[in-house]
Amino acid sequence: MEARSAAVEPDGEREVYLASARVFVAGIVAQLCAAGCFVGVLGAIFTWDEHSALFDFANSAHGISKPELGFLFGPALILVLLPVVRRRGRHVAYTRRYRARVAAAAALWLVGLVVLLAHLAGLDSEYSLQAGAYVGTTLISAGLIATLAMWPAGLRTGAIDRRGAVRA
Numbered sequence: 168m169e170a171r172s173a174a175v176e177p178d179g180e181r182e183v184y185l186a187s188a189r190v191f192v193a194g195i196v197a198q199l200c201a202a203g204c205f206v207g208v209l210g211a212i213f214t215w216d217e218h219s220a221l222f223d224f225a226n227s228a229h230g231i232s233k234p235e236l237g238f239l240f241g242p243a244l245i246l247v248l249l250p251v252v253r254r255r256g257r258h259v260a261y262t263r264r265y266r267a268r269v270a271a272a273a274a275l276w277l278v279g280l281v282v283l284l285a286h287l288a289g290l291d292s293e294y295s296l297q298a299g300a301y302v303g304t305t306l307i308s309a310g311l312i313a314t315l316a317m318w319p320a321g322l323r324t325g326a327i328d329r330r331g332a333v334r335a
Contacts (some may be wrong), residue, residue: 171290172301174179180326180327180328181261181263181326181327181328182261182262182263182324182325183259183260183261183262183324183325183326183327184259184260184261184262184265184319184322184323184324184325185234185257185258185259185322185323185324185325186252186257186258186259186260186322187258187321187322188258189316190226190252190258190316190317190319190322191252191258192261193313193314193316193317194249194250194251194252194260194313194317195310196310196313197245197249197272197310197313197314197317198246199223200277200306200307200309200310201242201245201246201249201310202246203244203306204231204238204245204279204303204306204307205239205242205243205244205246207222207234207299207302207303207306208234208238208239208242209239210221210222211233211295211299212236212239214233215233220275220297220298220299221297221298221299221302222234223297223298223299223300224286224287224290224296224297224299224300224303225287225290225295225296225300226294226295227282227293227294228289229289229291232286232290232294233299234303237282238282238283241275241279242279243274243277245249245276245310245314248268248271248272248275248316249268249269249272249314249318250264250265250268250269250317255289257325259325259327262284262318262319262324265319265321266318269314269315269317269318269319270315273291273311273314273315274313275309276307276310276314279307280304280307280308283300283303283304283307284304287300287304290301298306
């Protein structure tokens with residue numbers, strides 16, 4: 168019985184964070200930013216051979232700078248990793264691996280931001296930035312901030328039973 172996770176109690180209850188409005192809103196914002204990045208990279212893939220100011224990072228007479236395929240996996244992985252804050256009578260999030268998931272998602276956001284800025288900085292001066300560079304940078308930065316706002320500092324814990332009833 169001791170080998171089981173401490174988050175699951177013997178009577179079927181699971182330990183949860185009683186999430187504040189900050190954590191609930193930050194979770195939604197982070198998920199929307201990751202979904203926006205995912206859609207942006209898909210849009211760049213679908214318009215690969217064409218100029219598309221919305222999905223291009225930069226443009227010049229010699230070519231187009233678009234997100235590479237590797238940018239597709241980052242937002243998808245962030246969407247999988249982000250802990251879900253559930254809407255019930257109270258906002259709750261399971262405590263099991265919550266901090267590790269938030270830390271991993273924040274690290275992915277940070278890596279994506281560094282890779283994007285390094286890519287943009289490596290472009291020649293003949294390139295002019297397009298909307299995709301600004302939108303991508305904004306989405307990644309906002310996603311990082313929202314993910315960091317999900318950190319459970321100061322959150323109280325409670326328990327949720329199999330029927331979904333939450334108690335502090």
